[in-house]
Ligand SMILES: [Mg+2]
């Protein structure tokens with residue numbers, strides 16, 4: 750049952766969920782120029798449906814390239830603004846840190862989800878985290894959310910404990926709507 754007066758959200762990882770990852774020398778990475786930003790068109794449709802269902806859409810993305818000196822904050826914010834606009838997100842939070850910074854926000858830590866929930870009075874136990882990495886699923890689980898793993902076929906171990914798996918965000922929409930309705934109580 751949802752806490753009285755609290756809303757529900759879908760927390761969305763960015764790279765691999767909203768925009769296509771960039772493959773560099775065989776590694777899956779983030780766009781480092783605006784030209785490399787390729788929006789996933791079916792995710793726009795998915796976001797429209799979820800938003801119309803009354804869910805807050807909150808992006809939560811690790812961007813350690815900032816801490817590593819490979820991109821500027823200004824660049825990340827430019828890309829984030831474009832994605833926010835195209836997807837109709839309510840908020841897009843990013844973590845600029847690397848592991849050595851020991852921050853509260855870098856996934857698998859749940860800091861960005863907690864901050865987003867606070868901003869919109871969200872019931873985390875009635876909300877969903879969607880991501881293409883084990884770190885996303887672990888962040889969602891540690892925040893008490895239901896979790897959706899977007900399986901892009903990476904050569905990395907599958908996350909443990911995901912509640913649902915889909916090939917992209919659009920295909921996860923029916924499960925998400927069903928789950929948030931059930932948990933609304
Ligand atoms: Mg990702």
Ligand SMILES: [Zn+2]
Nearest residue numbers: 844846852854
């Ligand atoms: Zn951080």
